[in-house]
Amino acid sequence: MGCRLSVGRSACLLGAALLAAGSHASIAANDEPAAAERAAVGVIFADHARYLAGVAVAHEHGEGVAREPARAAALYCESARLGNVDAMYALGWMYANGRGLERNDAYAGTLFAMAAFFGHPQADQMRRYTGDYVGAVPDCLQPPPDESLDPGWSAEAHIAALSAQRKQLARLVVDLSAEYAISPRLALAIALTESNLDADVVSPKNAMGVMQLIPDTAARFNVRKPFDPEDNIRGGLAYLRWLLAYFRGDIAMAAAGYNAGEHAVDRYRGVPPYAETQAYVARILAFMQRRKHAYDSRITEPSPVAPALQLVSERGGGS
CATH class of the missing domain: 1.25.40.10 (Tetratricopeptide repeat domain)
Incomplete structure (x- = not known):
């Protein structure tokens, strides 16, 4: 404040x-x-x-x-x-x-x-x-910094209840998240919300695999084998890292961008008024229990509406 x-x-x-x-x-x-x-x-x-x-x-x-x-x-x-x-x-x-x-x-x-x-x-x-x-x-x-990667939070507590196959995928998500400087908690939240850790699922919009990459996003982040779990997860984490930089660490806006595309967030100057996207963001924020995440400003220029989005976020809106 x-x-x-x-x-x-x-x-x-x-x-x-x-x-x-x-x-x-x-x-x-x-x-x-x-x-x-x-x-x-x-x-x-x-x-x-x-x-x-x-x-x-x-x-x-x-x-x-x-x-x-x-x-x-x-x-x-x-x-x-x-x-x-x-x-x-x-x-x-x-x-x-x-x-x-x-x-x-x-x-x-x-x-x-x-x-x-x-x-x-x-x-x-x-x-x-x-x-x-x-x-x-x-x-x-600047809002109060929240640079931690969830100290005291244990991924194992969330992985323990999963089936054997999903345990394996969840650990892959958590292990790879460190390479992309993404909180394992956020990486797991996205993967669970997207596909419930199903490497073979295809959505009606042709989103593929664990991180539900549409073909354009897969190509954008050099995913050559979208049904290979590691390649898919890497692509999803690369996109999430980019979104965090674009929206200056705002988890709600990054999650909205992951679900609806960053251009939709820019157009509506916040979480788009789509029931699916709003429910998606609410689930991610409930899992995360915070709104800010560290980011690397060198990855991309910020959203052109980033200053306004920061005000919306700090006042409790946009989700």
Whole structure:
């Protein structure tokens, strides 16, 4: 929630409570009282973000308080994390002009891209001077890191109940996951959800094998023998690694991309409104019990809507 920023303990605690409330409300998406609660939480988010942006303006210009550009930047950043478009633009402007912060056109480009995505009228024009979003995100906008590969979680506890053949495939998934820097827990979640560890299954859409690779994906990741378990699993893990990089470690978006394709996630700016994909993502998240995963940014450029997807994810949406 960014409580390391100079916003004040009460604002941090309120923001953390709001994020928790938004995440809780998202569980019952089809329940009318829950929908009303989500709407109310959204209003509170917006009001608090607007308040922070107002205080930031005062500190930036010295209006009734001491002029403190660094404090203004911290407040703008916290407001931006809560979805305030004016704060995204204002912080981008500070980075673009080196006002109270070291000039950083890459950070400014990210913030202007975020603001433009949400309809800020001047943001697109500013991007002409700073450049487009290239994956650089200010530290204050980063979610709390979750880089662990599930310490204390045992794959054996999940493998033990499987049949002998599926045990063998599950262990292959877990063993190969390390080569692709993917949590064995996530790799196993995908394999179980895709095929229940059946190396011979073919779906109505011609998705093949353990990781249910369609022909285009198999070709894209150099899978020559899609019904060979190791070749198939390697292809699926390579695609999953790519998706994690593309969606900057967001497990929900990566899972949605695996099921429906990354272009569908980009088009809908979140988990697509397909019943199958939504159920798929819910199952993966229930298995994982977290939303973030380490990723290698060198693998691919980020999704063009990655900044907006991060906001959706942190506010408990998109799943």
